[in-house]
Amino acid sequence: MTPQRQAILEYLVTEHSHPTADDIYKALSARFPNMSVATVYNNLRVFKEVGLVQEMNYGDASSRFDFVTSRHYHIICDACGKVVDFNYPVLDEIESVASQLTGFKVDRHRLEVYGTCPACQSEQAHKH
Amino acid sequence: MTPQRQAILEYLVTEHSHPTADDIYKALSARFPNMSVATVYNNLRVFKEVGLVQEMNYGDASSRFDFVTSRHYHIICDACGKVVDFNYPVLDEIESVASQLTGFKVDRHRLEVYGTCPACQSEQAHKH
DNA sequence: TACACTATTTATAAAGATTACTATGTAAGA
DNA sequence: TCTTACATAGTAATCTTTATAAATAGTGTA
Numbered sequence: 001m002t003p004q005r006q007a008i009l010e011y012l013v014t015e016h017s018h019p020t021a022d023d024i025y026k027a028l029s030a031r032f033p034n035m036s037v038a039t040v041y042n043n044l045r046v047f048k049e050v051g052l053v054q055e056m057n058y059g060d061a062s063s064r065f066d067f068v069t070s071r072h073y074h075i076i077c078d079a080c081g082k083v084v085d086f087n088y089p090v091l092d093e094i095e096s097v098a099s100q101l102t103g104f105k106v107d108r109h110r111l112e113v114y115g116t117c118p119a120c121q122s123e124q125a126h127k128h
Numbered sequence: 129m130t131p132q133r134q135a136i137l138e139y140l141v142t143e144h145s146h147p148t149a150d151d152i153y154k155a156l157s158a159r160f161p162n163m164s165v166a167t168v169y170n171n172l173r174v175f176k177e178v179g180l181v182q183e184m185n186y187g188d189a190s191s192r193f194d195f196v197t198s199r200h201y202h203i204i205c206d207a208c209g210k211v212v213d214f215n216y217p218v219l220d221e222i223e224s225v226a227s228q229l230t231g232f233k234v235d236r237h238r239l240e241v242y243g244t245c246p247a248c249q250s251e252q253a254h255k256h
Numbered sequence: 257t258a259c260a261c262t263a264t265t266t267a268t269a270a271a272g273a274t275t276a277c278t279a280t281g282t283a284a285g286a
Numbered sequence: 287t288c289t290t291a292c293a294t295a296g297t298a299a300t301c302t303t304t305a306t307a308a309a310t311a312g313t314g315t316a
Contacts, residue, residue, distance in 0.1 A: 002263095002264060002265075002311090004264085004265075005264085020302095021302080021303085022302085034265090034266070034267095035265080035266080036265065036266045036267065036268090037302095037303090038265080038266070038267080038268090038303090038304080038305090039264080039265055039266075041302095041303065041304075042264080042265080043264095057185050057186070058185070061301095061302095062301085062302060062303090063302085063303090073222075073226070075226050075230050075232050075234075077232065078235065084230050084232070086225075086226050086229045086230050087229070088222055088225055088226070091219075091239075094201075094216055094239070094241065095241055097214075097216055098201070098203050098214050098216070098241040098243075099243070101214045101215070102203050102212050102214050102245075103245070103246040104203050104205065104212070104241070104243040104244060104245055104246070105243050105244045105249055106203075106241055106242070106243040107206065107242050107243045107244070108241075108242050108243075109239065109240060109241040109242065110238075110239070110240045110241075110242065111219075111222070111237065111238070111239045111240075112237060112238045112239075113222065113223055113226040113232070113234055113236075113237040113238075114234070114235050114236050114237065114238065115226075115227070115232040115233050115234040115235045115236075116232060116233045116235070117230075117231070117232055118231040118232070121233055130282090130293060130294075132293085132294075133293085148273095149273080149274085150273085162294090162295065162296095163294080163295080164294065164295045164296060164297090165273095165274090165295095165296095166274090166275080166276090166294080166295070166296080166297090167293080167294055167295070169273095169274065169275075170293075170294080171293095189272095189273090190272085190273060190274090191273085191274090
């Protein structure tokens with residue numbers, strides 16, 4: 001557990017902002033001026049393998065990383081990219097249905113809702 | 129509607145393989161030896177804007193494109209990347225729940241199931 | 257203490273997907 | 287015919303992520 005590794009994990013735990021690898025890199029470069037981007041990626045990979053962190057890909061942009069606390073889903077703002085957690089009963093049923101229909105051995109599923117966050121809604125309203 | 133554009137759309141309609149931009153490029157380069165990759169991307173963007181085509185990003189790999197016919201969900205093989213459609217009643221409820229919990233104006237949602245396809249299952253079984 | 261062994265970091269190169277840009281071509285309309 | 291708008295081709299550039307090699311630090315053992 002190196003200082004860099006600890007700082008990256010700490011950042012993920014304390015910040016609930018679903019940061020990108022670059023966000024983390026920039027946020028910590030004040031404390032670790034010599035830290036490499038590769039270090040961020042290496043550690044994120046380690047955290048992912050251990051199951052501490054979840055990686056999320058949206059569209060063409062960079063991946064975002066989320067410290068795994070409890071099962072929850074995400075809603076994403078199309079305008080500003082903000083990610084917000086929300087709770088909903090986990091959809092186990094769809095996994096078994098999909099498995100039966102396709103013959104796949106199911107491992108997991110991924111669900112995201114897209115829309116416009118309150119801040120961007122009011123901003124868009126003010127424009128007109 | 130140029131010949132290239134028509135060919136790309138035709139390929140998306142007839143092939144149900146959820147191709148990547150490069151798949152399309154390679155498949156059509158016999159008929160259009162001078163066609164540019166940029167043309168494929170340009171047209172896919174146009175199709176997306178019109179709503180004819182849906183773009184899907186999985187992990188770090190290339191985007192896959194799906195001609196929109198009816199509402200359906202996808203199941204994706206972790207081993208070979210194959211994408212298979214399956215039908216399931218559309219989850220409208222989760223959209224309204226998410227909207228109420230977060231204050232977002234909801235536009236759509238995205239749901240995918242991940243696992244191992246039958247072919248890769250038997251291949252993995254033979255290995256042991 | 258000295259020595260190896262291992263894992264991590266840094267730095268940089270490289271890969272891969274996508275976009276940007278410019279010049280060329282082409283088709284429709286006045 | 288002239289013009290205008292748009293699509294294409296070709297290529298350069300961007301951006302994210304991974305691979306690689308050298309440097310570094312930590313740990314345990316003799």
